[in-house]
Amino acid sequence: TDPAAAVRRRARAALETARLRTLALTDCLDDDGLTAQHSPLMSPLVWDLAHIGNQEEIWLVRAAGGRPPLRPDLDPLYDAFQHPRAERPALPLLSPDQARAYAAEVRDQSLNVLAEAPLTSTAATTATPTGPPTDPLPGPLLDRGFVFGMLAQHEQQHDETMLATHQLRQGPPVLEAPAPPPAPADAALLPPEVLVPGGPFEMGTSTDPWALDNERPAHRVDLPAFRLDTTPVSNRAYLDFVQDGGYADPRWWSPQGWAHRQRERLEAPLFWLRDGDRWLRRRFGRTEPLPADQPVVHVCWYEADAYARWAGRRLPTEAEWEKAARHDPATGRALRHPWGDQDPDPAHANLGQRHLEPAPVGSYPDGAAPCGARQLLGDVWEWTSTGFTGYPGFTAFPYREYSEVFFGGDYKVLRGGSFGTDPVACRSTFRNWDLPVRRQIFAGFRTAADGPPERS
Numbered sequence: 001t002d003p004a005a006a007v008r009r010r011a012r013a014a015l016e017t018a019r020l021r022t023l024a025l026t027d028c029l030d031d032d033g034l035t036a037q038h039s040p041l042m043s044p045l046v047w048d049l050a051h052i053g054n055q056e057e058i059w060l061v062r063a064a065g066g067r068p069p070l071r072p073d074l075d076p077l078y079d080a081f082q083h084p085r086a087e088r089p090a091l092p093l094l095s096p097d098q099a100r101a102y103a104a105e106v107r108d109q110s111l112n113v114l115a116e117a118p119l120t121s122t123a124a125t126t127a128t129p130t131g132p133p134t135d136p137l138p139g140p141l142l143d144r145g146f147v148f149g150m151l152a153q154h155e156q157q158h159d160e161t162m163l164a165t166h167q168l169r170q171g172p173p174v175l176e177a178p179a180p181p182p183a184p185a186d187a188a189l190l191p192p193e194v195l196v197p198g199g200p201f202e203m204g205t206s207t208d209p210w211a212l213d214n215e216r217p218a219h220r221v222d223l224p225a226f227r228l229d230t231t232p233v234s235n236r237a238y239l240d241f242v243q244d245g246g247y248a249d250p251r252w253w254s255p256q257g258w259a260h261r262q263r264e265r266l267e268a269p270l271f272w273l274r275d276g277d278r279w280l281r282r283r284f285g286r287t288e289p290l291p292a293d294q295p296v297v298h299v300c301w302y303e304a305d306a307y308a309r310w311a312g313r314r315l316p317t318e319a320e321w322e323k324a325a326r327h328d329p330a331t332g333r334a335l336r337h338p339w340g341d342q343d344p345d346p347a348h349a350n351l352g353q354r355h356l357e358p359a360p361v362g363s364y365p366d367g368a369a370p371c372g373a374r375q376l377l378g379d380v381w382e383w384t385s386t387g388f389t390g391y392p393g394f395t396a397f398p399y400r401e402y403s404e405v406f407f408g409g410d411y412k413v414l415r416g417g418s419f420g421t422d423p424v425a426c427r428s429t430f431r432n433w434d435l436p437v438r439r440q441i442f443a444g445f446r447t448a449a450d451g452p453p454e455r456s
């Protein structure tokens, strides 16, 4: 078997899967729905669509493929750093039909690059100097198909952002998906927390060919024992916090969190509605009873942090989360996914927008980690206590604006992916980040506590 052929097959499938999803998320609205701004936090969907094409042109067609530019005039319009989201509707953007045609034209070129590019390079992908986007870096970009994986992940990340835009949008539902399966019989019997014994583990990766720069390099981290919730915090548990007056008691909140709660008058997660003594939620255009056994979603970091303090616990650090999700004490190895190195399938995790909501807590026994924790991947992104920074030895690749410009700790790390995250953009090393006030992402959390002291 030819390893380059296998890379080409995987790359083509990942690009095609992403494009089908992009089109499904945009073809379901008319031109007004695509050009409107549904929230000041989000771009018009037609911006995401053309930006997906433009990034693919810049990195795949030009930088990796060495092909001439198609539409260099579009670069400034679709540069996320030149125009804040709130200002994007006023730009002279491509129309929906023009954006679709542009993305399709770029994709034709990409498939030519994929067919012709040499993919067998063994060049190290970890430590490559970063240049401006005009610098061609075809060797490292093409190594084991990295650039194809990078663009498939980029498109899927924007698809998840577009899904969040759909959730913010007012109006009748346009998205459909079957409900997730009910919780397995043992969900109610699970211990509330698992113990992760102290000791070193391998954090990050130097070998995963499609891992992004901020996941690199692999490094040893030694952690004391800790305890971690077996599952994400449920709506039922979170409602206890709400009904116990958690939003009215500054004892549970960090000073910044309390100031934010006051300023924004937060009373409950985003999209929750009180109806007498019942709680409802809005979900993709429908209003429905709050499902008590699903993970809470649409909470900001400050809310997660306050809940944890109320519960007498804390958020896990990013390193704790990754150790729980990867470390196999039987072998000492770091796994790619909690269940092992196999690609995710529907029995492992709620990923890929197969459902439009999280599955009940305790679901997916086949996806459990060696420590016994469930649903570490999929369902909801999980806030950690850690500010986003580079690992020791971090090198930006291929551009500083993917992650390096967000380092410094203002952004909090989220782990694990949501029901709206595609498997290509989800693994136990994958790092997401957002500001501690953000609630429109599909984020929940689980809590942790210091473990029992080690016996020596």
Ligand code: AVJ
Binding pocket: 154, 157, 158, 161, 402, 431, 432, 433, 434
């Ligand atoms: C990794 C999800 C924080 O959407 O802002 C997309 C991904 N970067 N285009 C974001 C991203 C550039 C990024 N997140």
Ligand code: FE
Binding pocket: 051, 055, 080, 154, 158
């Ligand atoms: Fe982007």
